[in-house]
Amino acid sequence: MSSLREKNRSHRFALTRASIEGNPRRWMSLHVWIAVLVILIPTTTYANVSTGGLWSNAFFHLVFGNAMIGVFEGSLAWVFFRATPGIAIWGLILANYFSMFVGLFLLAGMNSILHHPEAERYLLFHLPALLIIMLIACWLATVVLEWPFCRHILPEKKRSWRRGFVMSVVLQAISYAVLVILYLPACRMTLYSEGRLERDVSFAKKPSAVVYFIDPLRPGVWRISLDGSSRKKTSPIHIGESSCSLHFKKAEEDGGIGLWLHGYPNDKKTCRIIATGFHPGKEALIVKEDEDWERSKWRTQNLQREESPTWKAYAGPTPYLGLRVESRTGSYHLTLYTPLYSLAWGNATILPGDQMVAQLGSMIVLVDLPTRRVGLLTTGRAPVVVMKK
Numbered sequence: 001m002s003s004l005r006e007k008n009r010s011h012r013f014a015l016t017r018a019s020i021e022g023n024p025r026r027w028m029s030l031h032v033w034i035a036v037l038v039i040l041i042p043t044t045t046y047a048n049v050s051t052g053g054l055w056s057n058a059f060f061h062l063v064f065g066n067a068m069i070g071v072f073e074g075s076l077a078w079v080f081f082r083a084t085p086g087i088a089i090w091g092l093i094l095a096n097y098f099s100m101f102v103g104l105f106l107l108a109g110m111n112s113i114l115h116h117p118e119a120e121r122y123l124l125f126h127l128p129a130l131l132i133i134m135l136i137a138c139w140l141a142t143v144v145l146e147w148p149f150c151r152h153i154l155p156e157k158k159r160s161w162r163r164g165f166v167m168s169v170v171l172q173a174i175s176y177a178v179l180v181i182l183y184l185p186a187c188r189m190t191l192y193s194e195g196r197l198e199r200d201v202s203f204a205k206k207p208s209a210v211v212y213f214i215d216p217l218r219p220g221v222w223r224i225s226l227d228g229s230s231r232k233k234t235s236p237i238h239i240g241e242s243s244c245s246l247h248f249k250k251a252e253e254d255g256g257i258g259l260w261l262h263g264y265p266n267d268k269k270t271c272r273i274i275a276t277g278f279h280p281g282k283e284a285l286i287v288k289e290d291e292d293w294e295r296s297k298w299r300t301q302n303l304q305r306e307e308s309p310t311w312k313a314y315a316g317p318t319p320y321l322g323l324r325v326e327s328r329t330g331s332y333h334l335t336l337y338t339p340l341y342s343l344a345w346g347n348a349t350i351l352p353g354d355q356m357v358a359q360l361g362s363m364i365v366l367v368d369l370p371t372r373r374v375g376l377l378t379t380g381r382a383p384v385v386v387m388k389k
Contacts, residue, residue, distance in 0.1 A: 066096040072178075073171045077153060081167050088153045092171070095149035099142050106141070114341060117217055117362040117379045124363070124376070125197060127341065128189070134340055139176050143168045188320060188335040191374065195334045198375035201228050201366045205353040209387045212246055212259060212275075213364055213380035221246065221261065221274050224378055226357070226366065231378065235274045237261065246382045248278060259384070278386065300348040303387055311369050313356060315345040323348065323358065325369060332372065336360075349385045357385050 070093025077088040113119060123130060143165075150171065151164025191197070204227040212223050212234070221235040237244075249260045257278040262271050300313045314324045319342035322335025336343045343361035350356045356367040357377070364377045 066100050067093050069175060070094070070096045073175055074153075076171055076174060077150070077167060080170065081163075082155065082158075083153045084155070091149050091153040092146070095146040098149070099145040102145055103138070103141070115361065120343065120361045120363060121376065121379065123341070124343075124361075125199065127336070128192065131338060131340060135176070135180075138340075139172055142176075143172050146172065183339050186337075186339065188322060188333070188337045190322070190333045191336045194332050194372060196371065196373045198373055201226070201375040201377050203368050203371075203373055203375060204228070204366055205355055209351055209357070209385050211357055211364065211377070211383050211385050213378070213383040214244065214246065215378075215380045216362060217379060221259070222378075222380065226351075226355075226377075228377055237274075244382070246274070246384045248384060248386075300350065301385075302350045303385065304350055304352055309350070311350050311354060311356070313348050313350060313358075313369075315348045315358065317344075319344040323367075325356075325367075327369070334367070334372070334374065347381075347383050349383070351385065351387065357383055359383055 071089055073092040073096070074083075074085065074089030077083040077092065078085045114123065147161075147165055147168045150167040151159060151161055154160075154163055154167070209226040210223050211226065212221060214220075214237070215222050215233075218233070219237050220233045221237060222231060222233050224231045245262045247260050247262055248257055250257060256276060258273040259275040259278070260271065261274050300315055302309055302312075304310065310327060312326045314321075314326075316322055316324070319337040320335070322333050322337065323345040324333050325331060334345070346359045348356055348358035350369075354369045356369055358365055358367060359381055360374075362379060362381055364380045364383045366375045366377050367373070368375075
């Protein structure tokens with residue numbers, strides 16, 4: 001009896017195997033549906049070397065998205081190169097995971113370079129062309145990294161390095177074309193389409209405003225005039241304090257107004273007065289009480305003298321939200337966000353004369369609100385503004 005059961009079991013297995021080998025479409029459909037069922041939860045897809053930079057904080061999406069891309073590329077390999085469906089799909093899923101992790105490692109190193117203050121100044125004026133170069137570089141890296149996998153999944157009689165390379169080029173060309181179509185609508189580069197970038201602040205108006213800021217390259221608190229002149233170091237700070245914030249606050253000793261350096265979250269070791277002698281009766285400045293200093297950098301300060309301000313601005317906490325400017329006649333966005341590179345706005349202060357000082361990445365810029373001109377004032381962060389009344 002037991003031998004009869006074993007014969008029946010082996011017979012069923014042989015029939016199943018024969019049906020699969022005789023109908024590869026069924027085999028491929030099985031793998032496709034398994035992969036789709038596993039991937040239904042995520043809503044965004046990521047693939048290849050560039051996926052290390054595509055919303056890399058959404059690691060869950062990265063992992064499952066690469067499986068979906070592997071299914072897609074495996075299907076292409078089966079259609080165009082007659083690769084065995086199961087081997088092609090699972091082989092290219094593995095290839096996408098491999099290239100993704102290599103991409104994460106490479107892009108992590110590139111990210112620190114691209115967001116260096118000096119690099120940001122250069123990229124700000126050359127980013128559109130450099131993004132194309134970065135995309136091509138990611139494509140070439142993916143072609144090379146997935147080349148051995150493509151060779152391996154070819155039928156044994158047709159397996160060669162040359163055919164594997166051709167397959168990798170074709171698959172990545174199609175895959176990246178699809179990725180560009182999917183992710184292009186998510187890019188927001190209105191800083192270039194709606195704004196006018198300037199390399200200086202020659203359009204600065206006459207208000208006698210002074211900007212205090214932290215320079216990450218030459219650690220210290222500095223001050224600079226609105227037109228870019230009179231740059232001067234006012235107080236040295238430690239290198240570890242370069243990520244702190246600046247705020248005007250009442251001094252605990254005499255109740256006067258002082259410029260304070262604050263750590264996060266309100267670290268007492270870095271919470272200290274940098275400069276004193278400010279007079280709200282003679283100068284326009286924003287005095288803050290104790291609050292969440294990190295979140296306060298997204299709240300726009302307004303030094304306009306009108307009771308009903310002409311301009312309002314909102315600096316979003318993420319690069320995707322960018323800077324929204326509103327007036328009585330309309331509104332516009334100044335945003336620099338792409339999956340591969342982005343810069344966030346913060347610490348915005350609207351001045352009389354329809355101009356605004358704000359932080360963009362590791363730079364401090366002057367924005368002429370009516371004309372949408374954005375000029376580079378200096379390298380720095382955490383700007384606060386003082387104006388004579």
